[in-house]
Amino acid sequence: MSARELVVSGLSRRVGDAVLLHDAAFTVPAGEVVALVGPNGAGKSSLLRAMTGVAQDGARAAMGQSPGSVVLDDVDLLGLKRRERARRMALVEQELKAEFSLTVRQVVGLGRIPHESGWAVAAGDPGMVEAAMARAGVAAWGDRLLSSLSGGEQQRVQLARALAQEPELLLLDEPTNHLDVRAQMDTLGLLREVAATGVSVVAALHDLNLAAAYCDHVVVLAGGRVQAVGDVRRVLTAELVEATYGVGVDVLEHPRTGRPLIAFSPGAAAASDVIASGRRGVRPR
């Protein structure tokens, strides 16, 4: 039997004349944490949203377009009905929705909606909600309003909500951007634990060293196109980082883990130099 895979293909996103995502495709092992990296505006959020299928539902129907496919364990998740899809995948977005008047427990309870027969939020399985809060380290804040929490604390609540959803595919858009170093490591450690239970996790990350330390595979995006995919040890080279981000780096080997350690040097290869010399984009894998 072949190893489990997450196979993404044919994902595009267009707003008016602007093409935000060009026919994105990649294959990575299922059941691990995969880093999605790339500069600001590369299309990471667009790709994650396209993977949920939600953004395209209306447009696809109107234009008769294919939504692409996100195949996990031989099932195309984008081919499922919305509710079934919501049981199988969760997206933790950067921006919080209008949930500020809810308590933390209620917000986490929202994750159970796809599993409820009606809309009785969180009534169906309080044990699952409490377990998800404990796992994400937010149990002590259960009765507090979401609005009373700091940005980093709110981010952990969103993760708890996604865990309560019990997805097979967990997508996260910069889950560490408000977090201190310890909380970043806790979050990535938790994601690895979640992946170890068989869940496929794809997380957009800005911190390349965090990606290299916690993820085995990486998808590199630039200009709305997938530029490279593969093992972090093979893909995260100095050349790739330089070409993708326009900064000079040295990529060392971590003395304890053997993983890439990206060392930035102030003053090395400014982005304008790279653009001026025409070295945009990265070499294909």
Ligand SMILES: Nc1ncnc2c1ncn2[C@@H]1O[C@H](COP(=O)(O)OP(=O)(O)OP(=O)(O)O)[C@@H](O)[C@H]1O
């Ligand atoms: N509604 C929209 N209309 C036009 N352009 C958009 C729209 N939404 C996003 N874009 C553009 O699409 C590009 C990709 O945006 P996206 O948010 O996917 O990038 P990102 O890689 O997640 O960026 P960041 O790291 O800054 O969060 C950006 O240039 C952005 O300005």
